[in-house]
Amino acid sequence: MYAKLLSGTTIGIEGHQIEVEVDISNGLPSLTVVGLPDSAVKEAKERVRAAIKNSGFTFPMQRITVNLAPADLKKEGTSFDLAIAIGILMASGQLEPDYFRDTLVMGELALDGSIRPVSGILVVAEMAYALKINKFILPTENIDEALLIGNLPLFPLIHLQDLKELPLREANGLSIEKFKRNKEMDHSDRSDFSHIKGHSTAKRAFEVAAAGWHHVLMAGTPGSGKTLFAQALPSILPPLSHFESLEVTKIYSVAGQLEQTNRLISKRPFRSPHHTISQGGLVGGGPIPKPGEISLAHRGVLFLDELPEFPRQLIDILRQPLEEGGVTLSRARLSVHYPSRFLLVLAMNP
Numbered sequence: 060m061y062a063k064l065l066s067g068t069t070i071g072i073e074g075h076q077i078e079v080e081v082d083i084s085n086g087l088p089s090l091t092v093v094g095l096p097d098s099a100v101k102e103a104k105e106r107v108r109a110a111i112k113n114s115g116f117t118f119p120m121q122r123i124t125v126n127l128a129p130a131d132l133k134k135e136g137t138s139f140d141l142a143i144a145i146g147i148l149m150a151s152g153q154l155e156p157d158y159f160r161d162t163l164v165m166g167e168l169a170l171d172g173s174i175r176p177v178s179g180i181l182v183v184a185e186m187a188y189a190l191k192i193n194k195f196i197l198p199t200e201n202i203d204e205a206l207l208i209g210n211l212p213l214f215p216l217i218h219l220q221d222l223k224e225l226p227l228r229e230a231n232g233l234s235i236e237k238f239k240r241n242k243e244m245d246h247s248d249r250s251d252f253s254h255i256k257g258h259s260t261a262k263r264a265f266e267v268a269a270a271g272w273h274h275v276l277m278a279g280t281p282g283s284g285k286t287l288f289a290q291a292l293p294s295i296l297p298p299l300s301h302f303e304s305l306e307v308t309k310i311y312s313v314a315g316q317l318e319q320t321n322r323l324i325s326k327r328p329f330r331s332p333h334h335t336i337s338q339g340g341l342v343g344g345g346p347i348p349k350p351g352e353i354s355l356a357h358r359g360v361l362f363l364d365e366l367p368e369f370p371r372q373l374i375d376i377l378r379q380p381l382e383e384g385g386v387t388l389s390r391a392r393l394s395v396h397y398p399s400r401f402l403l404v405l406a407m408n409p
Contacts, residue, residue, distance in 0.1 A: 060084075062149035062156055065163040065192065066127075066142040067183035068134060070347065071395040072309045074179075074186030078128040079139065079164075081146035086122030092143070094127030097135040097346070106137075106168045107144045114172035114219035119151045133392060135347055138177040141166030141196070144219060158226055162194040163187045165201075172219035176200035178315035181308060184208040196225075204312060207305065207323055250290040261288060269295045274381075274403040276366075285406040289362040292404060293327040296359075303358050306398065310357055314350050328359030330401075334368035342376055348388035348395045353380050356401040366407040377403070 060083040067074050090104040104125075111118045125143050127134050142164040148154040165183060167175040180201040187195050188208050197205055199215040206213070214225060255262065261277075265288060268275045275292075277285045299307065308324045311317045332341060332352045343351035353361060363369060380386045384400035 060150045060152070062146050064142060064146055064149070064159050065161070066139050066165055067163060067179075067186060068132075068136070068138065069179040069182045069313050070393060071397055072182055072306070072313055074183040075132070076163075076186065076190065077132075077134065077139070077142075078126075079142040079146050080126040080128060081143070081150045082124045082126075083119055083147070083150045084122050084124075088120045088122070090123045090125070092125045092127070094125075094130040095133045096127060097133065099137050100127070100134050100139055103137065103140045103143055103168075106140055106170060107147065109170040110140075110168040110172040110219055111144055111147065113170065115223075116148055116153055116219070117151070119147065123147060123150075131392070133347055136177065136179075137167035137175075138165045138179065140168040141174060141198075141216075141219075144168060145196075145222065148222070154222060155226075159194070161192050162196060163190075163192045164196045166196070166198045166216070168219065174198045174216050174218060178317075179313050180204045181207055181305075181312040181317075184211055185309075187211060203322060204317065207308065250287055251294045252291040253294075255284070255287060255291060258284060258288075265292055266295065268292070268402070272402055274405075276405045276407070278407050278409055281408060286362075286364060289331070289360065289364075289404045289406065290329060292360050292402070293329050296327050296402075299325060299327060299358060307358050310350050310354055310397065314355060316355070328356050329362065330356040330359070331362040331364060334363075334365055336373070338373065338376065341373055342380070342386050342399075343388050343395075343397055346390065347393070348390065348397075350397045351386075353377070353386060353399040353401060354397040357398050359401060360404055361401045362404045362406070364406045366405045 062081045064079055066077045066079050068077055092101055108118055145164055149156045165177055167177050169175055176198045181204045184205040185208050188211055194212050194214050196214045199217050202215045279285050304323050304325050330352050341351050342353055343349055380399040385396055385398045387394060387396045
């Protein structure tokens with residue numbers, strides 16, 4: 060018995076299609092996941108087994124092999140749980156395979172069968188739109204993020220049991236209108252440039268910096284307002300275009316740092332890492348590299364307070380991203396590029 064459906068993963072800010080193949084054959088009961096899975100993917104078999112059993116389905120007591128193709132691409136995270144579970148139910152005859160043809164599935168499973176949100180949905184949704192898939196099954200909590208890509212056939216699920224009702228819901232006209240709301244994040248708590256009184260020389264310098272995208276180095280006594288100026292700088296920068304907003308939101312989606320509302324980031328980012336930050340935290344890193352602070356500050360402001368406290372190595376690392384507007388992180392099996400075109404603001408005491 061064999062079944063196949065689609066899932067997705069992210070490399071940089073690009074989505075990649077993953078084929079989830081499930082084969083059930085006679086033999087001692089087992090569940091094996093192959094295709095370069097990391098520890099989180101390997102542990103999916105325990106979550107999947109418990110979720111299927113606690114959702115009213117029957118877990119097959121046979122030899123089950125799950126392949127994540129392409130097999131030479133490292134897979135990480137928990138976003139394949141739901142696809143593996145649906146594949147097992149299809150191969151065991153508990154779900155109709157034809158219904159899930161050209162269906163892309165992402166989601167993490169809890170032991171009781173409920174479906175938890177995952178990161179990178181926006182990037183995979185963009186890929187799914189380009190592939191013109193028939194259905195995109197995803198966690199309900201990620202629906203706002205996926206709605207940023209228009210005209211996608213979205214099927215949000217709360218629990219694994221909802222799979223039984225999915226064909227009926229589609230036949231009756233599945234509506235996602237109730238999920239639609241304001242898709243922009245609110246940053247009203249930020250400092251505004253108009254709140255600053257006096258400091259005419261510093262104001263002039265920051266106005267020139269904002270107009271020409273020039274980097275700024277401030278030197279002043281503690282409490283003179285250096286941090287306030289840096290925090291207020293995004294308020295006088297031009298608003299993000301829709302393309303720029305989508306680009307920044309994709310970076311935060313991949314990093315798993317979108318707010319629970321999963322709304323479009325419409326204001327320019329402001330990042331202020333501590334001087335104890337690691338090299339990986341600043342430029343990005345990991346087996347499958349995730350974005351660092353310089354990429355999270357893309358199209359916005361990166362503020363380094365107490366500049367002399369930062370190690371010289373970290374300061375030198377900033378040279379190439381500042382020149383090229385991006386950073387390329389190379390590993391043994393892949394190379395990932397993240398955009399990092401930011402306005403650098405530095406502060407130090409005399």
